[in-house]
Amino acid sequence: MKPKPILRCWAEIDHRALRDNLSFIRKQIPPTTEVMGMVKANAYGHCSVAVAKTLRKEGVRWFGVASLAEALSLKEHGVQGKILILGAALIEEYPQIIRHQLIATISNFQEGKRLNEIAKRQRLKGIVHFKIDTGMGRLGGWWEVAEQELLQLSKLSHLEIGGIYTHFASADSDDAMTREQIKRFLNYRSWFEKRMVHASNSAGLLGKQSLSFDCIRPGISLYGYAPLQKEQKHLKPVLSWKTRVTAIHRVKKGRTLSYGGTYRVTKDSMIAVLAVGYADGYPRLLSNQGSVLIQGKRVPIRGRVTMDQILVDVTSIGKVSLGEEVILIGGSGKNQLLASELAEKTGTISYEILCGISDRVLRIHRHA
Ligand SMILES: Cc1ncc(COP(=O)(O)O)c(C=O)c1O
Structure with a gap:
């Protein structure tokens, strides 16, 4: 038997608190809305594999990670579920993304075209989520022009646009900006059908000024911290x-x-x-x-x-x-x-x- 470690400096992760936070989050959304557990950055320091396994037992079917390496770590440790890579993938990462049937975030036709070629070579279909930049200014096709990209992408033979999403820049501090982002996002309504649509992070969800669409993407609130102070009493630090x-x-x-x-x-x-x-x-x-x-x-x-x-x-x-x-x-x-x-x-x-x-x-x- 392995000797018990001598504790010198350690972090205790309370999975009951994690489950309680998930229940609180679920109470804020319709029962049909999925929760995508944000387990990137080693689940904000809490251990992505352990957190994902607990969430999975609670019925969470989607996980959000930053990179291919983070996605592979979940897979290697037997985490079941769909994995969305939120960061822009490097071109060298594309073959593995397709092979492992991970879901890449794409922002333009060029990225989709490259993934499509690789999927064709591997005789697989690549599934991607298209990100619309409605004001974050980081990833995604700008909301004024993204439709062009979507039109071209939808013609690719080995690529499926499985989801459409956006990300709020100031959901914890600027309601007007968040509402504007939602308005811009909703212009893409005609692309929403039969695709997974998602937008809300913790602040968007707890601030209730956003729509939950088909899925929400909470991170910090799962770990017990509320971006909006008034919600802190409902959450338990994990x-x-x-x-x-x-x-x-x-x-x-x-x-x-x-x-x-x-x-x-x-x-x-x-x-x-x-x-x-x-x-x-x-x-x-x-x-x-x-x-x-x-x-x-x-x-x-x-x-x-x-x-x-x-x-x-x-x-x-x-x-x-x-x-x-x-x-x-x-x-x-x-x-x-x-x-x-x-x-x-x-x-x-x-x-x-x-x-x-x-x-x-x-x-x-x-x-x-
Ligand atoms: C695209 C995306 N969605 C959701 C989240 C989760 O945000 P939060 O931890 O504020 O809930 C993040 C976190 O940075 C993110 O980058």
């Missing part, structure tokens, strides 16, 4: 990030801590060393800014976050033991530290905090 106290030392008033001596101790203090650093994805911008939870109490980070270790002031806590568990993200009630709080302090979004948790951090899955 990931908790923990580490342990590896050393404790007394520091005299006047001494400085960590690289650059950016923090000077103002009174005799107890400083604990924790096994986490920026190599684990803990933001260096939290130097002298962040806090962690020990015994349910918040304690501040002192000095710079280093590659593998951080320092926290535990003077206010009676007794701290070596090996004691520390919460970096997680906890409950008033003593909760959310990824969104770390994000706010570092000028970013919860997505980046979650995706940034590195491979060095062991993922432990709890299914009960």
